[in-house]
Every structure is written in C-alpha cells, then in structure tokens.
Amino acid sequence: FCPCQHLIDHFGFLENGTFKQRYLLNDQHWHKEGGPILFYTGNEGDITWFCNNTGFMWDAAEELGALLVFAEHRYYGESMPFGEESYSNAKYLNYLTSEQALADFAVLIKALKKTLPGAQKSSVIAIGGSYGGMLAAWLRMKYPSAVVGALAASAPIWQFIVPCGEFYKVVTHDFTISGTNCSSNIRMSWAAIDRVSATGEGLQWLSQEFGLCNPLKTPDEVYGFKAWLQETWVNLAMVDYPYEANFLQPLPAWPVKVVCKNLNFNTGVSDKQLLNGISQAVRVYYNYTGDAVCLNTSQTATGNLGFLGWFYQSCTEMVMPMCTDGVADMFEPQPWNFQAFSDECYNQFGVRPREDWAEIVYGGRNISAHSNIIFSNGNLDPWMSGGVTRSLSESLVAIMIDGGAHHLDLRYNSEFDPESVIKTRALEVRYFKQWIKQAATTQ
Amino acid sequence: FCPCQHLIDHFGFLENGTFKQRYLLNDQHWHKEGGPILFYTGNEGDITWFCNNTGFMWDAAEELGALLVFAEHRYYGESMPFGEESYSNAKYLNYLTSEQALADFAVLIKALKKTLPGAQKSSVIAIGGSYGGMLAAWLRMKYPSAVVGALAASAPIWQFIVPCGEFYKVVTHDFTISGTNCSSNIRMSWAAIDRVSATGEGLQWLSQEFGLCNPLKTPDEVYGFKAWLQETWVNLAMVDYPYEANFLQPLPAWPVKVVCKNLNFNTGVSDKQLLNGISQAVRVYYNYTGDAVCLNTSQTATGNLGFLGWFYQSCTEMVMPMCTDGVADMFEPQPWNFQAFSDECYNQFGVRPREDWAEIVYGGRNISAHSNIIFSNGNLDPWMSGGVTRSLSESLVAIMIDGGAHHLDLRYNSEFDPESVIKTRALEVRYFKQWIKQAATTQ
Numbered sequence: 065f066c067p068c069q070h071l072i073d074h075f076g077f078l079e080n081g082t083f084k085q086r087y088l089l090n091d092q093h094w095h096k097e098g099g100p101i102l103f104y105t106g107n108e109g110d111i112t113w114f115c116n117n118t119g120f121m122w123d124a125a126e127e128l129g130a131l132l133v134f135a136e137h138r139y140y141g142e143s144m145p146f147g148e149e150s151y152s153n154a155k156y157l158n159y160l161t162s163e164q165a166l167a168d169f170a171v172l173i174k175a176l177k178k179t180l181p182g183a184q185k186s187s188v189i190a191i192g193g194s195y196g197g198m199l200a201a202w203l204r205m206k207y208p209s210a211v212v213g214a215l216a217a218s219a220p221i222w223q224f225i226v227p228c229g230e231f232y233k234v235v236t237h238d239f240t241i242s243g244t245n246c247s248s249n250i251r252m253s254w255a256a257i258d259r260v261s262a263t264g265e266g267l268q269w270l271s272q273e274f275g276l277c278n279p280l281k282t283p284d285e286v287y288g289f290k291a292w293l294q295e296t297w298v299n300l301a302m303v304d305y306p307y308e309a310n311f312l313q314p315l316p317a318w319p320v321k322v323v324c325k326n327l328n329f330n331t332g333v334s335d336k337q338l339l340n341g342i343s344q345a346v347r348v349y350y351n352y353t354g355d356a357v358c359l360n361t362s363q364t365a366t367g368n369l370g371f372l373g374w375f376y377q378s379c380t381e382m383v384m385p386m387c388t389d390g391v392a393d394m395f396e397p398q399p400w401n402f403q404a405f406s407d408e409c410y411n412q413f414g415v416r417p418r419e420d421w422a423e424i425v426y427g428g429r430n431i432s433a434h435s436n437i438i439f440s441n442g443n444l445d446p447w448m449s450g451g452v453t454r455s456l457s458e459s460l461v462a463i464m465i466d467g468g469a470h471h472l473d474l475r476y477n478s479e480f481d482p483e484s485v486i487k488t489r490a491l492e493v494r495y496f497k498q499w500i501k502q503a504a505t506t507q
Numbered sequence: 508f509c510p511c512q513h514l515i516d517h518f519g520f521l522e523n524g525t526f527k528q529r530y531l532l533n534d535q536h537w538h539k540e541g542g543p544i545l546f547y548t549g550n551e552g553d554i555t556w557f558c559n560n561t562g563f564m565w566d567a568a569e570e571l572g573a574l575l576v577f578a579e580h581r582y583y584g585e586s587m588p589f590g591e592e593s594y595s596n597a598k599y600l601n602y603l604t605s606e607q608a609l610a611d612f613a614v615l616i617k618a619l620k621k622t623l624p625g626a627q628k629s630s631v632i633a634i635g636g637s638y639g640g641m642l643a644a645w646l647r648m649k650y651p652s653a654v655v656g657a658l659a660a661s662a663p664i665w666q667f668i669v670p671c672g673e674f675y676k677v678v679t680h681d682f683t684i685s686g687t688n689c690s691s692n693i694r695m696s697w698a699a700i701d702r703v704s705a706t707g708e709g710l711q712w713l714s715q716e717f718g719l720c721n722p723l724k725t726p727d728e729v730y731g732f733k734a735w736l737q738e739t740w741v742n743l744a745m746v747d748y749p750y751e752a753n754f755l756q757p758l759p760a761w762p763v764k765v766v767c768k769n770l771n772f773n774t775g776v777s778d779k780q781l782l783n784g785i786s787q788a789v790r791v792y793y794n795y796t797g798d799a800v801c802l803n804t805s806q807t808a809t810g811n812l813g814f815l816g817w818f819y820q821s822c823t824e825m826v827m828p829m830c831t832d833g834v835a836d837m838f839e840p841q842p843w844n845f846q847a848f849s850d851e852c853y854n855q856f857g858v859r860p861r862e863d864w865a866e867i868v869y870g871g872r873n874i875s876a877h878s879n880i881i882f883s884n885g886n887l888d889p890w891m892s893g894g895v896t897r898s899l900s901e902s903l904v905a906i907m908i909d910g911g912a913h914h915l916d917l918r919y920n921s922e923f924d925p926e927s928v929i930k931t932r933a934l935e936v937r938y939f940k941q942w943i944k945q946a947a948t949t950q
Contacts, residue, residue: 075604075606076601077824077858078601078858158521161519161520163518170867170868171867207867208873208876210867380520414521415520418520421517424650425650427652430651430652431652433652434876
C-alpha cells in the first residue's frame, strides 16, 4: 500500500485520475509514538538529489528522534501525473501549480499519519529550500493543521513584488567583494564580446578561447552565449559555499573568490586579454574536475533540476520580474518586459502568466497573521533579495546567515562552516523543539 | 469599469475565460479614507435576497462608518461563469467549488481596494451566515491578507466530521421543548402515513387531507412525501425566530411553537387524527398567509436558494453525513450510506464526492493556528451541531445565542429580540472594532 496516490486535480471533480507521488522515508533515528516528522517539501527537481543535498535534516533527525520524509513535487523526478506524456501539451500541464503541490503534501501528511504505525501523534515540521522553502512556508500558511511549523530556507516569497533589479544587485555585490576589479571586469566583458564577435575571425577566436562544444557561427548566437555567461555568474553567487561542494556543479571552496582571481587585473586591458580572463573564470565553474572536453552553453547546472517545469511555473503563477541596468549591477541593461515575457510563454506553452495572482493567493507582504515560520537567508545569496529578512512577529522569524550562500543551513555540518551557520542551525532546531512542545500542549 | 471580472479557473491556466461576479455596494454610512468594509461572503443563492436578510450589517455599518459589500457566489443568482449553460454539463460545473469562490472574494477585495477611491486603507471584515459563514471563516483562514477578521454566523464548519445523527437530534429537541407531545407525535406519524397510504383510498385521503397540488398516486410516491415532511420540520427548526419573519417562508413568531399547538394531543390517537394534526402543522409553514391554494411537495423553501448548485457542492466537496435512528430523533431510521450517496451524485452530475477533502483543506478540528474569527451559533439551530460552540483561543471566539435559530444575529434589530442576541450583536461589533484597531497598528 502506498499512501501517496494523489488526485491529479484537487480543485475540480471532473478529472478523477490519480498518480503516484514519490517520497523517501528514513526512520533510523525515529522515536516512534510521538517522535516528530521532518517533512521536506520537494521543489523543482528529482527528490533523491534534494535528499542528498539536505544533510541538515539528517543531523536534526538524530537530535530530535525524528522521522524523515522527502516528498517529490508533482511533474518532477518520477512523480509524473500523466507519465511520459506529462509535458506533452497544455492540457496535461494544467495541473502543475504550487496549489496542487501543496494539496499533495497535505494529503500525503494526512495519509502517513493515518497509516504509518506510530505516526498518529507525531508533529510534522515542513522544511524546504529555495522554491521548496516557499512551499514549506506556504504549507504552514495554507494548511496549518498539517504542519506545526516550517523552515523556509532561502525562500524568496516576495520575489514577485520586490523591485526587479534587486536580485542582480546581490549577484554583483558578491563579485565586487570577492576580488579586486572582479565585477568591473565582468561589466566590461559584454561590450568586449560584442566587439570581438563582430567578425567571423573574432567569433572563431571566441569559440576557441572558451572551448565551446558548439562553436559560434553567426553574431546572432552571441546573445545566447552572453545569456549563458550571465546565468553562470548567477549560479556561482548562489553556490558560493565555504568548502568544496557539488550542488549545481563540482566546485572549489568559495568559488566566487577563485573565479575572481582570474579577473583581478586592471580594467582597460585589451578585449582579448579581458575575455581570456573571463574564459578562465567560467572554467572554474564548468571544469573544476578537469574532465570537461569542451564547454556546453546549453546547460548551466545539474540535470537534476527540472528546467522546463520551472519555466512553465514561472510562465503561469511564479512570475518573478527581473531586470538589469549595468550601473547598479554588472550586467547589460535589460528592463523587465512583462508583455514580451507573456508572449514567450504563450508561444512555448499556450498559457499566459498571471502577474498578480501569487501576491493575492500567498498574501504578499501582509502575512503577519501566520505563525511558526523561520525564514533563513544568506547574505551572499541573490535570492535573499526576495526573502523575508526581518522578523515579522515573535513566531515569524528571520535569520540572516553572514557569509551564507543559497540555503547553506540545509547542508550537512562541515568543519569549514562559518560560525553564523552553526548558530543558525542550532537556533532552527531550538524553534522546532518549541513548536513540538507547543503542539503537545494545545492538542 | 467593474473590478468583478474574474477568471473562471483560478487554479489552472488553460481555461482563461472570465465572468462577471455580481456584487452590491452601499456607502451611505461610509467614512471614506479609513472607514472599514463589511464584506458579505455570498452563499448558495441570489445575493439580493441575502442582502435583504442581513440587516445586522446595515445596523453595524452605521455604527462603524462602514462600506457594505455583498458579493455573490459564483454559479448562483446572476453570477454564472458560462451564462445560462453553466449547469448544463459536468465540464461547465467543474469550477463550482468553495476554493474558487474564496479566490473570487480575495480577488474582488484586492480590486476594490485598488480601484475604489478611499478604500485603499480600509480594513475588510468578512461576514456570512450558514455556508456563507463557513466561507467567511475560510476566507480569513486562507486569505488573512484580504480580511482582518470574520464573523461566521451559524457556520457548520465541522459538519463534515461530527457524528451523523447530531443534526436531527437538535431538530427533534426544538420540537420537544416547543409543545407537549410534539416530537413524539411527529415520530409516530411516519408509521401512520405508511399504514394509511397502503391503500388507494388511503392515498386519496392523505392527498386531500394535506391539500396536495399533485395527489399521491402510488405507494412509491410516499417516500418523497415523507422526505418533504422531514425537510419541512428541519426548515421550521432553522427559522424558529422570535417574531414574524419571511426568510424561507412567511411565518409567525416562534413558528415551531405554533406548529406544536397542532400536535399537543395525547400520543396514541388514530392514524387519521394524528395525520390531521400533522397537516394542520405543516400549513403553518406553507400557508401562514392563507394564500396557498394547495401544497406543493416539490419545494420546501424560497426560490432564492440555488438547490441544484448546493446539491452539486454536497456531491463534490461539501459532504455532510446525516443519519437518523428514530430514537434520539423523531425521524425514520436512516443510516448514512456514503456509497449510495456517491452513486446518486454520479448519476446526477457524473462526479463523485471526496469524503475527506473538506477536512484536509479546511483543517478539521485543528484550526487553532488561525485568528480573528467569531463563530456564533443559536441553540435552536440544527446547524449548531456542526458549529464551533466553544472558544478555541482568545481570538477564535464562540458565542452561543440562547433562544436563537439560524443566524438570528445577522438579522435587523427587532423589539422582539431576546436579550441574548442583542448582547451577541454588541459583542460582535466590539470585536470588529478591536480587529480594525489591531490592523491599524500592525500595518
């Protein structure tokens, strides 16, 4: 028996089909009959990958005598409502929403508590990072009977409503503080690329210099090349961890510092000298292992993330306006253009984004009526721009992790952890204990 | 411009059609720039009828300097997502759910605050009765950023999970306390009907005695006749108001007492004597005006309620188990049979009810994480059986109205009001003021 059989549509009664949601379970530390359940609210990817990158839960389970549950998000990994056809058309994709995913989690929790011997009285705590952290917070907001509290790590629940330039400002700041002239040289690289790539010979040089698997053939392809570089800088800022790690890619400790060592020359060098530095810098990200034969501009991170699914979600309800101006940030100026984005979504999926819906359904800045949520953010993480970085009440607590990148607190303890994240994890566990105690007295 | 244009489907992006939600607005007492908004969360019927039967809001608006908004529920009154075709098939009916209705309310509130001059800073309080009261409570639970609090009058939010016999016990109790032998004689009437109707002559007598518009022709039709009687007793208990009123039907003050005057003879009279009493009793309900030429067993209450829509809702998510045993209540024994109900729903609409969904999505008994909701109930009202009748926290407050029927507190002040309801209304307004003040300090 699997309690993970879910309705494809929780919010309508015509579509009565079901699908299997994958979830992982570990009870090695569980004190049955009352020991809590730590419930990972899966995000846009394969759940085993999140499971392997959320060591904090394994450490916390030992301390709390907790059962671990990692629940996969519908339309990712193996949890496909229409099997291999799930992404084949707009009709099948229609049930890929955060509201449906939250309902899956609430139903799964109910089913586990009903069917798992010893779980009936267990308090459930939702834990997630990034979009999964948003889901953890929203699960507590929308289904507080299912979970006694939530840890929303690096969860940009306000990315829908903050000024569009904030995100890239943080990215830029990370590079600015990680090496002399680092962000300045990146800022100057875009024009250098344009100049060099204006000739066929230049395109060839650029392709060789970067060791591209698919050499650039026309100046039109330069736009995509620059977008790939931009995403590379963003990803580096996200995973700027204090030790060797393999989250999006295998990387050295403090990878942004390592990148910036290749970009610490004076500004104003020749275009080719500048781009040589850039090519060395991106190799830190794409070829730390030394195994890469060439660089593939069609992908910037692990294949465990479901990019197409996330694109659909951002094309529907997860509309996060982004823009750059080249002054407050190190990127080429690009204003936010909702209409163009909407048209792109329509061409790709046949749907249009609903600009205001996320704010209405999840409350925007006005969430003080809720309780028992920790919002943790790292000050190196670009996503902190949309995060809750100040406590809103005694039980809606913000924790800032100095020197922390994207949900560093969710990772295993490490000897290289900064003091800030050690303290953060301890505080988080203290809140968990408090919520469990509170639930025991009110139920 | 009408801010009431809503998406037919808030929870999917394939159906991109919209419809107009009707709402009524009254600003005669409104102190703009900060005066609150009392927002009626419309239930299963024509909004003008609820508007005319919710005098409390008009009285409270004067005291609070409030704007009144009465929002119609989709698929009722004139708010039809697919016009006259809305009820024509399962596909069109698929968007008739409480979740969609709540989203309509949240979107409408957002739009009103954005577009109505003076409303931007106004605190909104949700008010509703019966299913509308459930919606008011759920709106506060699910969209606390939209409303600072809610008055849920006679809202049986726990009817999904209480023992199935509770409802009819309260009905019976009302008749027991309203006259000697009243409930006993009704309890005995069912068998009397069966005996009398066993012959053709008896059927004819019965039809004449009750002045039925459509005489009973076969013993098969007696089942429907008894169901009509049962619903009549239920409705009488619901509208047992202390003064002449016209909610479901035009009725005298304390109609159950008037009914019971026709049933105060000793138990054990002849079948025809007993049924003569019953026929006099039901005429109190169906012919108080004296205008009825005959009694129509196909309808028990005002045409302003949308019975078909409510039947669909109870056939999908609003599954309220009901049963009788003839001992703790005055009705014929009838156990709750989910499967039979489900089959009936499938035959009628092509959908099947989801037994556990309401409890999962709306939290069941575990709702103490929420705040600022008043649950008022009358101890004469059968629906109090599924209501919150004890306070759950300082801000989840239960008020019992002694001598109150179905949401008596929502009606206009009357000189015949019992002390209990006068106090209740005053207390409700005091909480409104407290919520408004609280919101002003936290925003």
